[in-house]
Amino acid sequence: MEKVDAVIKSVLERIKPTEDEIKEVKELVKLLEDAGNKVVKEVGGTAKVQGSIAHGTWISGEKDVDLFLIFPSTIDRESLLDYCYKVAEEINASEVIEAYAEHPYVRAKLGDYTIDIVPCYKIADAKFKVTSADRTPLHTEYILKHLDDRLRDEIRLLKQFMKGIGVYGAEIKVRGFSGYLCELLIIHYGSFVDCVKDASNWRHKKIIDIEGYYKDFPEKLNVIFNEPLVVVDPVDSSRNVAASVSLENFYRFREASRAFLMDPSEKFFFPSEITPLSPEECLSKMSSRGTDFIVITCRKPNVVDDILWGQIDKSVKAFRNILKTWKFNVVRIEAYASDEKLYFIIELEHIRMPNIEIHRGPLVTIRIHSANFVRKYTTTAKDEVFSGPYIRGGRWYVERKRKYSDARVLLLDYLLNKIDSSGIASRIRRSIKKEFDMFINEEILSLYRFDDSFAKFFTCFLEKIEPWLR
Amino acid sequence: MEKVDAVIKSVLERIKPTEDEIKEVKELVKLLEDAGNKVVKEVGGTAKVQGSIAHGTWISGEKDVDLFLIFPSTIDRESLLDYCYKVAEEINASEVIEAYAEHPYVRAKLGDYTIDIVPCYKIADAKFKVTSADRTPLHTEYILKHLDDRLRDEIRLLKQFMKGIGVYGAEIKVRGFSGYLCELLIIHYGSFVDCVKDASNWRHKKIIDIEGYYKDFPEKLNVIFNEPLVVVDPVDSSRNVAASVSLENFYRFREASRAFLMDPSEKFFFPSEITPLSPEECLSKMSSRGTDFIVITCRKPNVVDDILWGQIDKSVKAFRNILKTWKFNVVRIEAYASDEKLYFIIELEHIRMPNIEIHRGPLVTIRIHSANFVRKYTTTAKDEVFSGPYIRGGRWYVERKRKYSDARVLLLDYLLNKIDSSGIASRIRRSIKKEFDMFINEEILSLYRFDDSFAKFFTCFLEKIEPWLR
Numbered sequence: 001m002e003k004v005d006a007v008i009k010s011v012l013e014r015i016k017p018t019e020d021e022i023k024e025v026k027e028l029v030k031l032l033e034d035a036g037n038k039v040v041k042e043v044g045g046t047a048k049v050q051g052s053i054a055h056g057t058w059i060s061g062e063k064d065v066d067l068f069l070i071f072p073s074t075i076d077r078e079s080l081l082d083y084c085y086k087v088a089e090e091i092n093a094s095e096v097i098e099a100y101a102e103h104p105y106v107r108a109k110l111g112d113y114t115i116d117i118v119p120c121y122k123i124a125d126a127k128f129k130v131t132s133a134d135r136t137p138l139h140t141e142y143i144l145k146h147l148d149d150r151l152r153d154e155i156r157l158l159k160q161f162m163k164g165i166g167v168y169g170a171e172i173k174v175r176g177f178s179g180y181l182c183e184l185l186i187i188h189y190g191s192f193v194d195c196v197k198d199a200s201n202w203r204h205k206k207i208i209d210i211e212g213y214y215k216d217f218p219e220k221l222n223v224i225f226n227e228p229l230v231v232v233d234p235v236d237s238s239r240n241v242a243a244s245v246s247l248e249n250f251y252r253f254r255e256a257s258r259a260f261l262m263d264p265s266e267k268f269f270f271p272s273e274i275t276p277l278s279p280e281e282c283l284s285k286m287s288s289r290g291t292d293f294i295v296i297t298c299r300k301p302n303v304v305d306d307i308l309w310g311q312i313d314k315s316v317k318a319f320r321n322i323l324k325t326w327k328f329n330v331v332r333i334e335a336y337a338s339d340e341k342l343y344f345i346i347e348l349e350h351i352r353m354p355n356i357e358i359h360r361g362p363l364v365t366i367r368i369h370s371a372n373f374v375r376k377y378t379t380t381a382k383d384e385v386f387s388g389p390y391i392r393g394g395r396w397y398v399e400r401k402r403k404y405s406d407a408r409v410l411l412l413d414y415l416l417n418k419i420d421s422s423g424i425a426s427r428i429r430r431s432i433k434k435e436f437d438m439f440i441n442e443e444i445l446s447l448y449r450f451d452d453s454f455a456k457f458f459t460c461f462l463e464k465i466e467p468w469l470r
Numbered sequence: 471m472e473k474v475d476a477v478i479k480s481v482l483e484r485i486k487p488t489e490d491e492i493k494e495v496k497e498l499v500k501l502l503e504d505a506g507n508k509v510v511k512e513v514g515g516t517a518k519v520q521g522s523i524a525h526g527t528w529i530s531g532e533k534d535v536d537l538f539l540i541f542p543s544t545i546d547r548e549s550l551l552d553y554c555y556k557v558a559e560e561i562n563a564s565e566v567i568e569a570y571a572e573h574p575y576v577r578a579k580l581g582d583y584t585i586d587i588v589p590c591y592k593i594a595d596a597k598f599k600v601t602s603a604d605r606t607p608l609h610t611e612y613i614l615k616h617l618d619d620r621l622r623d624e625i626r627l628l629k630q631f632m633k634g635i636g637v638y639g640a641e642i643k644v645r646g647f648s649g650y651l652c653e654l655l656i657i658h659y660g661s662f663v664d665c666v667k668d669a670s671n672w673r674h675k676k677i678i679d680i681e682g683y684y685k686d687f688p689e690k691l692n693v694i695f696n697e698p699l700v701v702v703d704p705v706d707s708s709r710n711v712a713a714s715v716s717l718e719n720f721y722r723f724r725e726a727s728r729a730f731l732m733d734p735s736e737k738f739f740f741p742s743e744i745t746p747l748s749p750e751e752c753l754s755k756m757s758s759r760g761t762d763f764i765v766i767t768c769r770k771p772n773v774v775d776d777i778l779w780g781q782i783d784k785s786v787k788a789f790r791n792i793l794k795t796w797k798f799n800v801v802r803i804e805a806y807a808s809d810e811k812l813y814f815i816i817e818l819e820h821i822r823m824p825n826i827e828i829h830r831g832p833l834v835t836i837r838i839h840s841a842n843f844v845r846k847y848t849t850t851a852k853d854e855v856f857s858g859p860y861i862r863g864g865r866w867y868v869e870r871k872r873k874y875s876d877a878r879v880l881l882l883d884y885l886l887n888k889i890d891s892s893g894i895a896s897r898i899r900r901s902i903k904k905e906f907d908m909f910i911n912e913e914i915l916s917l918y919r920f921d922d923s924f925a926k927f928f929t930c931f932l933e934k935i936e937p938w939l940r
Contacts, residue, residue, distance in 0.1 A: 203835050204864075247863055247864060248861055248862060248863055248864075251834040251835075251861055251863075251864050252861050254834060254835075255834050255840065255861060255866075258837070258840075258841075259844070262841075288825060288856075289824060289825055289826045289856055289869075290822070290823070290824040290825035290826065290875055291824040291825075291826060331824070331826070331828065331869075349823065349824050350820055350824075352760070353760070353819065354759060354760040354761040354801070354819050354820075355758060355759055355760035355761075356759045356760065356761060356801070358801065364721040364724060364725050365673050365721075365724075367728070370725065370728075371728075371732075374729070374939070378939055386758070386759055386932075387932065387933060387934040387935065388934060388935055389935065389936065389939060390934050390935055390936055391718055391721055391722050391725060391936060392718060393717055393718055393721075394674075394717060394718075394721050396725075399759075399801075399934070405760055462856075462857065463857060464857040464858060464860050464869070465857065465858055465859065465860055466859065466860055466861060469844065469848055469859060
């Protein structure tokens with residue numbers, strides 16, 4: 001464990017906030033809460049910073065602060081957002097915009113900090129919540145009651161580890177581990193090392209019930225929760241804090257934990273940066289794979305990230321489906337969103353398929369179908385026939401013209417003419433209808449050369465490897 | 471049925487032997503039997519013509535005669551062939567060679583007739599047979615007892631129909647209906663039309679037991695025989711005369727029968743000839759399919775047809791297997807034997823596959839395998855890796871170099887270096903070891919231009935259609 005300790009010590013030095021930073025954050029918290037209280041006091045509300053800043057578990061350099069405005073239930077919902085705007089004004093924030101998760105809130109800039117001003121109702125028990133935001137103050141209460149400074153550092157380590165291996169964040173884009181989940185894991189295991197030790201043996205499903213809500217009827221857990229990882233929320237026994245963790249990320253954390261314990265290294269926390277390939281290297285890497293690439297781009301729909309990534313996932317499935325329906329073999333499809341654009345990157349075994357397809361006809365023993373099949377392919381549909389009809393085993397076959405033998409033509413036809421039945425998600429569909437671009441193989445370089453963030457992502461696509469193995 | 475009758479009448483005029491032909495054949499039979507008897511009388515044997523000539527069911531123009539030398543069981547097996555040679559000498563035959571089916575016999579030319587001189591033992595009951603040849607005289611006896619001249623014409627029609635639709639012959643190359651089987655079908659059904667009427671409704675399995683050997687325990691038939699068509703041999707209840715009929719040809723006969731009854735035409739008996747495409751048409755047809763073609767040729771092994779086609783079938787399976795193992799998608803593989811050469815024609819979706827293959831690794835939960843997999847593909851086998859290792863769902867994956875991305879290279883490697891473990895049949899293997907050639911796509915034209923019989927077969931391969939639909 002000496003090596004583990006050395007790595008941990010060194011990582012902690014990099015991620016633990018400095019005295020100056022702590023002082024700065026404390027002042028910021030006071031300023032925010034004072035301003036908030038000033039605005040909401042009149043209606044019996046209170047303003048309190050929540051999340052990792054409130055819990056004292058933030059990682060050095062993080063500049064996101066959650067300021068919650070907690071209202072009595074007598075205040076009606078429609079007016080809540082006005083108070084958020086008032087607070088933003090009170091602190092003289094810049095770039096104030098309305099954002100949206102489960103419910104609307106206000107996002108504002110203050111210096112280099114991003115302040116989310118979130119309205120919620122004061123509740124005594126999670127079961128009275130109106131939105132999930134209402135539960136947040138209960139989380140803070142619980143966390144503050146169970147943490148000390150040693151545990152705070154352990155949490156920082158776990159969060160940084162999750163970031164390093166690419167599984168940090170409950171949002172749909174990541175489908176990973178939230179900050180609150182990391183905090184609960186450390187409360188449960190007592191230390192980062194004990195957490196990864198146990199995680200390295202996880203098999204889904206892994207169940208953690210810190211407050212022992214289900215200790216007398218554990219079988220209930222299997223019925224209520226069907227995610228690979230179940231961590232019962234200490235403030236709400238009906239909620240799985242780890243509901244967002246995908247099977248893949250569950251196993252990714254397991255494997256990274258195991259690899260870290262076998263050969264501890266800072267690269268698990270700080271993987272080496274991806275250096276985009278030069279355009280020439282990129283082209284040579286593409287052609288050395290001997291596959292074909294299609295990139296489809298459109299403007300990014302103006303929706304919040306979770307909705308966007310839900311739509312992206314659905315659209316990736318739609319592309320996969322279309323290609324599979326027409327018998328193109330997909331190697332991989334991945335999507336990327338830059339600030340302004342969406343990119344679907346499709347890798348195919350072959351962009352061109354034969355002009356023929358072997359079409360299996362009816363069983364010879366089914367008289368009517370056989371007769372119709374033979375008649376069709378010797379008369380009306382004769383033009384589509386390359387070979388046949390012929391009998392193989394007990395069936396009729398023809399080798400007929402494949403409708404789409406070029407994936408580019410197929411996708412263009414779907415995007416231009418059949419988009420409403422394509423399965424592509426609504427907002428992305430709308431964006432594609434306005435404008436899209438398609439790039440094939442070396443044409444992709446024209447994107448690659450002029451869009452650094454795409455170049456980085458495309459390099460990742462080509463090199464696809466777990467970050468700690470980079 | 472008027473149209474059927476007209477067709478039948480017209481066909482019969484073409485296939486019924488003329489008076490002159492009958493006279494010529496009768497004289498030939500007498501000459502052969504006299505010569506044969508002269509040779510075998512001294513040892514108590516008799517010579518008798520068998521088969522369709524003896525049954526009077528041959529089709530005009532057929533020039534194959536089976537002369538059987540029937541010996542008492544006291545004559546030892548080794549000396550039988552000597553008598554066959556002596557008979558060949560006696561009739562002054564040319565091109566006398568030793569041939570081989572189940573046992574050796576002698577094949578000789580006399581004018582434009584081919585005479586098979588086959589030795590066998592005289593038996594009273596099929597259960598005493600030493601080889602299947604011994605049973606032949608019993609067949610002749612049975613047939614002669616059950617035929618009249620009307621039935622002989624019905625048999626001629628059925629045989630010609632089988633020829634026309636490509637299912638005539640019990641040999642392995644065809645896996646179809648023997649002459650004797652056609653004779654039994656007519657004895658059973660009474661006429662050609664009644665035979666095809668019933669056949670047009672056949673479903674496998676179809677059982678015909680003319681002598682009613684199994685009428686008291688029909689369930690036994692299902693146990694003893696598992697071919698699609700079962701016709702119990704009237705002279706040997708343990709034998710299925712239709713054992714050679716493949717499922718495909720069973721259904722082909724059914725479908726042709728049905729189509730003939732719906733729209734009677736001489737094309738079922740005399741399908742239009744295949745005109746080989748011009749080399750230019752051939753090339754354009756090949757490229758319009760958008761597939762890739764490989765032709766492998768070698769000298770034809772010097773073995774009898776049934777063994778040859780057994781070996782060819784096995785070798786076709788081997789080629790299919792090799793290509794499938796290495797993930798090449800086969801459209802079709804067919805083989806052709808000319809007088810001197812063998813041709814394997816392979817059509818692939820793509821002759822080139824990507825350089826990468828997605829290689830599925832172990833489940834993440836299997837510690838040792840996971841660790842070995844990751845170690846292997848990040849160290850020793852790193853050179854083979856294009857992407858990965860990465861986790862998808864619950865498994866490790868890499869995208870690694872495909873061993874063979876070109877089917878030509880794959881097949882050359884197998885034919886040159888791995889032929890003994892290739893699955894290709896022994897005699898063909900030996901021939902390939904001596905010399906073979908491989909032709910890809912337009913290279914095939916160099917064969918096509920100079921080998922008419924190949925050109926005809928290759929045209930058939932490209933147009934592949936049931937003969938009566940041509």
